[in-house]
Amino acid sequence: MGQDSQFSFSKSRYLPDLTVLEAAMDSFSYDRHAHDEHSFGVTLRGRQDFFSGGEFHRSPPGHVIQFNPGEVHDGCSGGEEPLNYVMVYIHPEHLEPLIANAVGALRARDFRVGETLIHDSVLRHHIQELARLITDQVGSRIEQEFSLYQIAARISQRATQFEQNTVSRRADILLRRARDYIHSHADNDLALEDISKAANLSKYHFLRLFRRQFGITPHQYVMSCRINAARADLDDGTPLDDVTFRYGFADLSHFNRRFKRIYGMTPKQYQQSIRR
Template sequence: MAKHSSQFRFFKSRHVPELTVLKAAMSDFSYDRHAHEEYAFGVTLAGRQDFFSGGEFHRSPPGNVIQFNPEEVHDGHSGGESTLGYVMAYVAPRQLEALFADALGRESAGRFRSAETLIPDPALRQAILELVHLVTRQVGSRIDQEQALYRVVTRLVQRAGRFQPGGIVSRPDALLKHAKDYILAHLEEDVSLDDISQAAHLSKYHFLRLFRQQFGITPHQYVLNCRINAARSALETGAVPNDVALRYGFADLSHFNRRFKRIYGMTPYQYQRSVMH
């Protein structure tokens, strides 16, 4: 099969600082050995990804996840005759510190390092691809991208056998009520975990731990739930589903349809017809 010239395109997240996504098609290009200051989470989409890292050579087939820790030296090129297609998300360590700490059940996670480089894990792959989709299509809100990052982090910690979903912590109800009130008052805005935890006067780490312990879901899930409930009320007044989707931060009508149906068993349009006729 004839190879075409290599193509690279970078996308900066509009919502999460220091989050960049690369979409690449490689045939006639080879990376020199180098290292990034960020964590790198990638998925091989087509062809084969051959590279050196951690003192050994690796071959990544389509569907496989590749993960590099900060400062981990590697190179890369297309293996075989087919053009290599892959995506890679680069995230600064400070953007993930609280997420790793929460998943590890510690107040401070230090610098988490995965022992795995090639990872055949469908759940991790899906989380990375969801993050890539949100950034490259410039859709959704900050909380959507943070949730995708949270899924990546928790899956890596689970694979390391160090995931701690609980933890014995106090439950300052009044502070968490501040957080809930803030979320409800800003459903149409692009809120972040930093915004919500500051409203609760808690560090991001403590906020994540306390919120999940008390309410049984993550703040990301709670925000989404509140947006769905608000959207339902808007639909009952006759608001156009597409307008409702945009108002409450869903990536598009298709994304809104999927999320709504998971809770109410029907699409927003079907729900609206059922309550207004």
């Protein structure tokens, strides 16, 4: 990470699993990874170049970036001007009930936003307002809840089709089984054969399908899941040494390198940032 790159995480005092990232980047580049949460970001300055959904995107100032849970992506500063952006991470358990309420459904399990790069001044305002309430630690619980609902309502308005866990292609179903298996065994010593069996596919056929679908290898996805699980433990105040060895990192140095390439800071810096 260059000396000119800065990252700051803030947790909501009222809403569990709601996190805000403020980032200033120049030379830093994220490894390809995925988050367990819905991610909504706003490019404030410069240009954000990133891969997601099998293609490359460029986000100029004022645009909204959206990643669904489990969606593989990376990111770096594009152009000559340094990049500044804010990102809000919302766990599906907190967003999906609001989506269901906004569209008048009983539930919205596995709701997916169909757009990655969005130009919408209303949505941008709601994201920035929620981020402000959390990072500045101002306002009340109901203000944060209402701000979150406004994001859900706007996303629902933009949705061209509301889906409730509709995955029809066999390959998608099998790969989802594999992904679920990885998530539930993140602290195990996973082998490619174990994961491919969970998907009922031969090892090398599975490897080809997975890489084509997600843009990374199963090993890279396993590492991303382990980093996300480790971050959740850090959120809960678990000691750093315990987290390091729970998820199979050789030592703290190994954990530091992997964590920093996804979150822009070391695990210790992250834990200190959210405890401020």
